[in-house]
Amino acid sequence: MLRLTDIGKTYGLRPVLKGVNARVEKGEIFVLFGHNGAGKTTLLKIAAGIMPPTKGKVEFPGNQDDRSRIFYLGHRNSLYGELTVLENIRFFLDIRNGKERTTNLRETLTDFGLWQRRNDPVKALSQGMKRRLALMKGLISGAGLFILDEPFSGLDIRWKDTLIERFMEIRKNGGSLLIATHLVHEGCRIADRIGLLENGAMAFLEERERAAEAIIQERLKNEICR
Amino acid sequence: MRFAGNTLAIVRKDILLEFRGKEALSIMIFLSLLLLVIFNLAVDIQSENVASLASGILWVVFAFSGILGMGKTSLSERDDGAYLNILFSTVSMESFYIAKVISNLIFLLLMEVFTILSFVILFNYERLIRTFPALAIPLLLGSLGFSIVGTLFSFLSTGSRFGEIILPFLFLPLVVPVLIGGVSATDIILNGSPGESPAKWLKVLVVFDLLYLFISLILFRHIVEE
Numbered sequence: 248m249l250r251l252t253d254i255g256k257t258y259g260l261r262p263v264l265k266g267v268n269a270r271v272e273k274g275e276i277f278v279l280f281g282h283n284g285a286g287k288t289t290l291l292k293i294a295a296g297i298m299p300p301t302k303g304k305v306e307f308p309g310n311q312d313d314r315s316r317i318f319y320l321g322h323r324n325s326l327y328g329e330l331t332v333l334e335n336i337r338f339f340l341d342i343r344n345g346k347e348r349t350t351n352l353r354e355t356l357t358d359f360g361l362w363q364r365r366n367d368p369v370k371a372l373s374q375g376m377k378r379r380l381a382l383m384k385g386l387i388s389g390a391g392l393f394i395l396d397e398p399f400s401g402l403d404i405r406w407k408d409t410l411i412e413r414f415m416e417i418r419k420n421g422g423s424l425l426i427a428t429h430l431v432h433e434g435c436r437i438a439d440r441i442g443l444l445e446n447g448a449m450a451f452l453e454e455r456e457r458a459a460e461a462i463i464q465e466r467l468k469n470e471i472c473r
Numbered sequence: 474m475r476f477a478g479n480t481l482a483i484v485r486k487d488i489l490l491e492f493r494g495k496e497a498l499s500i501m502i503f504l505s506l507l508l509l510v511i512f513n514l515a516v517d518i519q520s521e522n523v524a525s526l527a528s529g530i531l532w533v534v535f536a537f538s539g540i541l542g543m544g545k546t547s548l549s550e551r552d553d554g555a556y557l558n559i560l561f562s563t564v565s566m567e568s569f570y571i572a573k574v575i576s577n578l579i580f581l582l583l584m585e586v587f588t589i590l591s592f593v594i595l596f597n598y599e600r601l602i603r604t605f606p607a608l609a610i611p612l613l614l615g616s617l618g619f620s621i622v623g624t625l626f627s628f629l630s631t632g633s634r635f636g637e638i639i640l641p642f643l644f645l646p647l648v649v650p651v652l653i654g655g656v657s658a659t660d661i662i663l664n665g666s667p668g669e670s671p672a673k674w675l676k677v678l679v680v681f682d683l684l685y686l687f688i689s690l691i692l693f694r695h696i697v698e699e
Contacts, residue, residue, distance in 0.1 A: 315563045323554035325555050327552075327555055329549075330489060
């Protein structure tokens with residue numbers, strides 16, 4: 248579904264990524280761990296095609312310029328603060344896949360605790376609600392590949408569990424997810440494969456069964472930031 | 474159909490954002506009023522010379538007020554990374570650009586109507602109302618030129634730390650031909666001798682609009698992706 252080959256990135260003279268290889272198969276969740284500044288966000292931006300790599304290549308099936316099959320969520324929520332919850336969703340659906348997916352909107356908004364706030368401007372929502380709305384857009388997007396940078400950020404335990412359930416549904420339906428997070432417990436719960444970025448290199452790449460949570464915790468604790 | 478649908482969705486969203494936030498239009502209208510008052514104080518405008526000064530004053534006000542508003546509409550895409558909705562959608566960069574040009578054109582025309590009404594009231598120059606049907610054509614073509622150039626440079630400058638300062642420096646030199654065409658056509662309509670036609674200047678406006686549109690469509694993709 249997504250293949251990253253020998254990805255390198257330098258900011259000025261400073262190397263941020265050094266020959267990273269990774270792949271995300273159809274119906275698979277790949278979780279990327281790493282300390283702050285390890286290069287996770289840069290790798291995700293390169294995978295999504297919004298930042299060019301200095302070297303290496305990114306491949307996914309089909310037209311490489313067609314990004315409508317990808318849902319990318321970075322640190323920002325990509326919402327229009329002046330528009331209401333429903334207006335944000337309607338605009339998102341209008342420019343993505345038409346109106347055919349609006350039928351289950353009420354159910355999805357209710358699942359994410361946003362139905363009661365559907366007519367409120369987004370700027371009036373809490374940070375957690377904004378994050379939930381941003382993630383909800385992904386779930387109704389019809390995308391096949393989800394690239395998510397710290398999706399659990401700002402969510403309390405209830406919504407983390409809801410989100411994890413939804414990620415599992417996406418995987419079951421053949422979708423692929425590339426997720427960067429520093430939350431080892433949540434990441435290990437959902438991952439099929441795990442990667443650990445250390446100083447811009449993939450230091451650790453394992454199936455979930457072989458990558459114990461404790462080992463990753465230990466690696467992250469002991470990692471010396473560059 | 475997809476092109477038209479996407480363009481319309483973005484224009485609708487921009488109008489809704491402006492209706493809610495009232496940022497671009499209120500700034501443009503306030504500045505236009507302020508400039509008219511400054512002109513009133515700085516230039517001795519009497520009933521004898523108002524006809525010869527009107528076209529120049531109006532187009533200077535349109536250019537300076539317009540550029541402020543156009544900066545705001547591109548900022549709405551940058552806030553919270555909202556432009557990522559567009560990048561990961563079925564919207565082509567051409568469709569995105571055309572939509573932004575149309576949105577800016579609508580706001581410019583509204584500001585211009587307000588400015589003309591203010592001019593009539595401030596300087597007691599009713600001929601502007603009587604000739605308005607004829608004035609509408611150079612207004613539309615000149616505003617389109619402003620919008621084509623301003624939309625391109627507003628996206629270029631929002632990526633810069635000094636964006637709002639840089640924008641007029643980029644915009645004003647390039648719209649000089651549009652200004653000359655607009656002022657000349659307006660002047661002929663207001664003061665021309667019987668039989669004198671503004672057609673030559675209208676053709677100049679059409680040529681520059683088309684030329685700028687062609688160049689901008691090529692450059693816009695690179696600017697947004699950078």
